[in-house]
Amino acid sequence: MKTHLVLLRGINVSGHNMIKMEALKSTLESIGFQNVVTYIQSGNVFVDSDEESPFAVGFQIKQEIFKTFGHEVPVVVIGKQDLENCFRNNPYLKEKEPDTKKLYVAFISKELASGALNDLKMSQVKPDEASIDASRIYIKYAVGAGKTRFDQKYIEKKLNVTATIRNWNTVTNLLSLFEDRNG
Template sequence: MNTYIALLRGINVSGQKMIKMVDLKTMFENLGFVSVKTYIQSGNVVFKSEKEDVKQIGSLIKQGILEIFGYEVPVLVLTHEKLDSIYKENPFLDRIANGEIEEKKMYFTLLSNSPDTTMKKELETTTYGKEEFIITEEVVYFFAAIGYGKTKLNNNFFEKKLKCSATTRNLKTVIKLLELSNL
């Protein structure tokens, strides 16, 4: 059995696309997944499956959500190893460790596919005040200096600019998902 983390984008945000975690867990189990655990209300699910293709698993979950709850929801599925790699490759880790960056202002915008190369270069050559980010093929590591609630560099911003679907999680959530998926 392989362990996976499903990240659902845009559920239970500002009263939109409301899904109870108990119902989401049941849906995952009905899809044949086992050891299903949810974390907070924003669509984080850790589960096990014998399936190996993360794109196929994501499509299955997306279709299940549409059929059961009636919502079109982008779904990104990662292995524990992939999320761990993304976490460990965070270029801001040293600055967080020495207190230069507040942990609560560290975000990961996980990309569903490689970002548009031209737009990536354009973003990297523009400054956004104290806000800092580093774009890779899989994730935008983002230090929201003014706070995520105040920044214009949110998930929608990066999706539009990089021309790919994305979902954002804070550092605390990434660490918790690594803990839950390491069991």
């Protein structure tokens, strides 16, 4: 049995794609996922499955959400190792006194090519900053996430990927929950 962290994009935001977490939990259990636990209302779900492939888990969940709730919801599935790597490799945490309220991570649906940072055309979103590591983009917003053009839509358009962004506080809590699950 493998634990997967399922990151749903764009649910329960500004009254759109509303899904109650208890209903989502029941739906995922009904299709065979075990130990389903949700974290906050924005689409963070832990599931246990015999399925090893994050892509297969994501596809199954995406299909079931559409079938049950009628919402086309992008899904990114990651494992504990990926989340641990996220902590080790965030370059902005190495700065003297980093402002973690301005740090975010975009989780991407596939491994990014080495030239992906150039493809983001960061000069168009300055003074925001970004750094790429495998299937993650570390983001440091100059002002804040609500006042930038550098959002998931921008990333998806420039890189032709599915992306979902979490603030550093959420990422930290998700890793803690992962550790609590797996001991």
